[in-house]
């Protein structure tokens with residue numbers, strides 16, 4: 076089936092609009108006692124912030140490339156245009172008339188400025204077609220603030236502009252620079268997570284949904300899509316730098332980033348068990364839930380489950396009209412084929428010609444009636460009470476009028492469940508603004524209408540105990556064909572955080588459902604999802620998950636992801652072929668050196684001072700090379716390296732003027748071997764020195780051959796006898812950092828005990844000090860096994876172990892020089908205690924060579940290092956001795 080056919084099918088499910096309100100109830104049967112059936116639970120996750128390392132940039136020639144920038148009225152537009160022009164771009168700036176100009180600065184004269192007064196598809200199409208082929212569209216959303224939960228029309232207009240630009244820009248055909256579509260928002264720098272700023276506009280959150288969907292739809296065409304969120308207090312110059320850095324990011328998979336006071340971040344899902352929560356939160360037979368879309372589809376299943384467990388009251392709202400009496404031609408006919416036949420005969424009897432469309436229009440109200448009746452009956456039989464009202468949720472007045480008489484009978488609404496939703500699935504290029512509007516309004520205007528019914532709108536103080544939003548996985552991950560739906564659901568997600576921040580006493584939940592086995596998901600769609608390996612939520616599992624979260628005493632996160640991780644394409648395909656086409660054989664990336672005074676400082680560097688110099692630890696260079704490699708070769712994991720060599724270390728004392736005379740380093744890769752599943756790369760880090768003596772000369776710093784694999788090897792287990800790990804730091808371990816054995820400062824002091832040491836071996840107990848979290852800078856410590864970031868604080872202990880053995884056994888100082896091989900099975904996690912086991916394999920007058928393993932508490936080998944070498948010398952003895960103030964001599 077094509078997407079278009081799916082859409083037609085989906086739309087055919089949505090009945091005609093009924094303007095007048097209708098109220099219906101069914102007879103009340105006797106209540107049954109409900110025992111919660113045990114079902115296999117659906118996977119779920121809460122959303123969390125994940126810190127990111129700094130951008131690694133691709134080197135691209137942007138001379139003559141064409142960018143379209145949408146002016147947000149601030150200095151950022153000016154700074155960005157200047158910076159782009161300086162890098163050779165031709166810049167066209169769109170000036171929307173509804174954006175207030177706040178900047179006193181003029182745009183550079185080289186900019187081609189075009190004014191627009193509305194989101195007129197024809198005008199925008201002309202602008203794009205009369206301009207040169209675009210390489211990049213950069214939409215800057217104007218800053219605006221709101222009070223309470225409102226969705227300003229001007230902000231929606233901006234969203235529509237971005238949507239139409241995405242539809243028409245055709246960046247897929249970019250000729251000069253890498254094709255890109257970038258948006259900038261000011262949601263507080265944390266992408267709306269937990270609403271750290273309760274005044275920022277909520278509508279802009281929809282732009283994240285747009286970009287994430289585009290990143291799926293345009294992935295084959297290689298368009299780089301990125302949503303960037305910054306704190307509104309950030310200087311225009313900083314924001315412009317962030318945009319140009321992100322524009323060159325080598326990681327084309329990541330689609331949304333934020334910049335808060337601490338640095339760069341994105342949002343991830345963290346696995347949770349929604350069924351294991353403790354219940355006890357305020358639901359009983361007096362609870363009154365106002366439920367849009369609650370009489371049909373998956374929302375109805377959830378409502379019935381609440382009724383079964385709590386016998387509450389429900390006002391169910393939908394557009395379908397409800398008539399307890401069926402037309403006589405349909406009476407008693409349940410079989411679908413037979414029903415179609417009866418409809419055909421009834422049509423003929425009225426003198427009409429029965430076409431397939433007419434037949435389905437004829438039976439749709441019958442099916443809707445039956446579904447509504449079944450839901451009402453199921454609620455009543457569970458001991459709850461329910462009334463159905465027909466009203467369009469996008470029309471606030473009609474919703475209020477329809478619900479008012481029932482509130483008089485049931486009591487005030489204590490909970491809202493917003494389940495109404497419609498689809499208009501098509502790729503962005505085929506979408507219309509009318510379809511966008513229908514999808515958007517059902518979700519957004521719909522929520523406004525529902526909230527207007529509650530006391531919240533009258534007193535400004537919410538008495539709501541529960542607010543449940545039926546959002547979608549398409550909001551969090553994006554989904555091909557669903558840009559509008561993704562936009563609307565992302566706004567619901569951001570709204571959930573905001574509502575929680577404004578009304579902490581309310582249980583707020585935005586469920587980002589994956590596909591259910593029912594409702595909008597037709598058997599055809601289900602087959603498509605199955606084929607892609609997407610988890611389908613069984614009706615009982617989904618409904619019980621909702622009730623468990625709703626009734627929980629803990630509202631630990633307002634956004635719950637249900638189903639499997641859809642950020643990666645699950646579709647089994649011939650990956651080898653796919654990657655062969657795109658794999659660059661030789662590439663150069665660049666990395667900015669983060670100095671101590673930079674905004675996002677690598678503070679831990681102050682703990683790695685040798686002879687007065689801030690020296691970049693070897694493990695950081697390894698992390699740079701491997702992280703750049705996996706972002707360049709997507710689909711691969713870093714397995715390890717061979718022949719690591721240090722040519723010339725990097726020192727970073729910029730403020731003293733005695734550091735490097737360069738601000739960035741180059742990371743060069745060359746493919747050495749490629750077997751499809753394994754990739755061997757030659758990697759080198761170099762810089763170009765620009766001082767008088769060595770102008771333009773390339774200096775090599777580090778080199779290694781890296782191995783990337785599609786799947787990392789399983790963790791081997793060691794049979795080594797290991798004592799239990801203690802959380803205390805021994806006196807002997809503390810002394811190592813004070814007596815000149817080791818020079819490392821607090822964040823790098825990870826040795827907690829020397830368990831044993833003899834002529835051939837050393838066993839250490841280790842744990843990364845918690846202070847490292849605050850000093851990690853761009854080298855983010857992995858918090859769970861999904862993260863592939865390097866734990867440089869743990870890895871540095873490999874070389875510290877060598878220094879300890881040399882000092883203890885030979886009484887000498889030492890410095891690492893090379894490493895034959897280092898295989899990683901998994902990185903050490905944040906707060907994880909582990910062992911380091913060192914065995915000496917060679918010893919001469921000038922060097923010691925050892926094999927070292929990082930071992931977890933349950934004896935898994937986390938990493939195996941072979942033949943790590945240190946140069947030893949008595950001359951190094953005093954190098955690490957601390958003098959006054961903890962500084963190194």
Ligand SMILES: NC(=O)c1ccc[n+]([C@@H]2O[C@H](COP(=O)([O-])OP(=O)(O)OC[C@H]3O[C@@H](n4cnc5c(N)ncnc54)[C@H](OP(=O)(O)O)[C@@H]3O)[C@@H](O)[C@H]2O)c1
Nearest residue numbers: 368371372373393394395468494495496588590591594595
């Ligand atoms: N099913 C899934 O796999 C899935 C996945 C992710 C998210 N969701 C979300 O979950 C919710 C329910 O989905 P579903 O699968 O049960 O969809 P569905 O079967 O199509 O039901 C949609 C419901 O919304 C109501 N509705 C639509 N527009 C309305 C309007 N303007 N005013 C009042 N009611 C309106 C419909 O009633 P009328 O037809 O009578 O108007 C119907 O009851 C939706 O919000 C959807 O976005 C579903």
